[in-house]
Amino acid sequence: MKQFRYNLIPMPNLSDRLKALGVHLGAEQKPQTEMSRRVPVESVLEGELKTTPHGEIFVAEAHYPHSYLHGNTPLIFSAPLDLISVWAGDERMASHTPDQFAFIDTETTGLAGGSGTYAFMIGVGRFEEEDFHLAQFFMRDPGEEPALLHALEHFLAPCETIVSFNGKSYDLPLLQARYITNSWPFPLQQTAHLDLLHLARRLWRQRLPSRALGYLEEHILEQTRTEEGIKEEADRVESRCHAPPRRFVSRPSGHRPAPRLQHARQPAPASRGW
Numbered sequence: 001m002k003q004f005r006y007n008l009i010p011m012p013n014l015s016d017r018l019k020a021l022g023v024h025l026g027a028e029q030k031p032q033t034e035m036s037r038r039v040p041v042e043s044v045l046e047g048e049l050k051t052t053p054h055g056e057i058f059v060a061e062a063h064y065p066h067s068y069l070h071g072n073t074p075l076i077f078s079a080p081l082d083l084i085s086v087w088a089g090d091e092r093m094a095s096h097t098p099d100q101f102a103f104i105d106t107e108t109t110g111l112a113g114g115s116g117t118y119a120f121m122i123g124v125g126r127f128e129e130e131d132f133h134l135a136q137f138f139m140r141d142p143g144e145e146p147a148l149l150h151a152l153e154h155f156l157a158p159c160e161t162i163v164s165f166n167g168k169s170y171d172l173p174l175l176q177a178r179y180i181t182n183s184w185p186f187p188l189q190q191t192a193h194l195d196l197l198h199l200a201r202r203l204w205r206q207r208l209p210s211r212a213l214g215y216l217e218e219h220i221l222e223q224t225r226t227e228e229g230i231k232e233e234a235d236r237v238e239s240r241c242h243a244p245p246r247r248f249v250s251r252p253s254g255h256r257p258a259p260r261l262q263h264a265r266q267p268a269p270a271s272r273g274w
Contacts, residue, residue, distance in 0.1 A: 041138050052154075054146035058138040063131045071223030075132050087199055090192045093161045098127040102159035106171045118142065119174060122152055126159055146182055153187045161192040165213050168195040 012020070042049075047060035066076035076098060085094035093101075107121040118139065125134040135155055139148045152175075156162075164171050172193065176186045200211045208215065217223050 041140060045136075047136070047138075050151060052147045052150045054150050055144060057144055057147040057151050058140060059151065060136040060138070062134045064134065065131050066127070068132065071217070071221030073221050076127065084194065084199070087202060088192075088194045090194075093192045093194060096160050096192070099129070099158065100160040101163055102126045102156050102161070103163045104167060104171060105164065106174060108174060111170075117174060117177075118145065119148075119171075119178060122148065122175075124152065124155055126155070145178065149179060149182060149184065156187065159191070161194060162188055163194045163196065166195065166197040168193060168198070 041047075042058055045060045047058055049056045050059050064075060066074065068075050080094070081096070082094045085091050103125040105123045106119040107123075108117050108119050110117045120139045121136055123134070123136045125132055127133075137148050137151050137155075139145055162172070172188060175188070179186045197211065197213075200216055204211060204216070204220070
């Protein structure tokens with residue numbers, strides 16, 4: 001019987017066929033971007049490294065006189081807090097003095113919450129004898145979280161009431177999760193809490209179409225921020241470093257977080273009429 005021999009030619013796999021069509025797979029052909037360029041926060045904001053028992057933490061601080069105006073409203077409040085304490089459902093804050101209040105906000109690595117979300121910046125303000133003291137605690141690396149939490153607890157030690165905007169639903173549960181993750185007791189567990197978002201909804205539900213923080217700032221405090229002003233601030237800050245400011249994680253070069261951090265350094269009165 002005559003035998004036939006075939007020259008077996010291997011068939012190209014799918015990857016080879018795609019490459020022949022000009023399609024590149026994987027990240028090896030991906031152009032390099034500036035996302036990997038790390039810019040220390042200390043090159044963007046003025047501040048200092050402070051030492052804690054758990055390591056160093058970068059802190060940016062500012063002091064404002066009690067008479068400082070944000071829009072048309074001074075920082076300090078003198079009106080009785082009886083009604084607000086009733087609305088907040090906590091009578092303890094009615095007897096507290098201004099220096100026992102702390103105002104808090106966080107910047108985080110995501111909005112989902114849970115154990116995988118970090119607060120890489122925590123901004124806290126409190127009234128002191130001569131002025132309003134604003135501090136921003138930055139976690140430049142996840143390993144600095146114990147130092148961040150320790151510094152925050154120390155700053156809040158004199159305070160009996162926490163004031164936030166949507167903090168009941170987001171900021172404080174997130175911070176509690178971070179303390180629990182580090183096997184520490186949550187220092188704000190028994191602290192009175194005034195969430196201004198809930199108060200704003202009750203006060204201005206019928207008067208304003210939105211109770212968003214920026215909208216309230218513009219229409220109640222008469223403090224407006226233009227896109228031109230934000231861009232000017234971004235250019236000023238970015239000119240101080242060789243790459244776009246870096247938050248906790250790297251961002252594309254078009255991302256401009258610096259104005260947001262600078263904006264957080266400008267205190268807003270807790271509520272008009274205090």
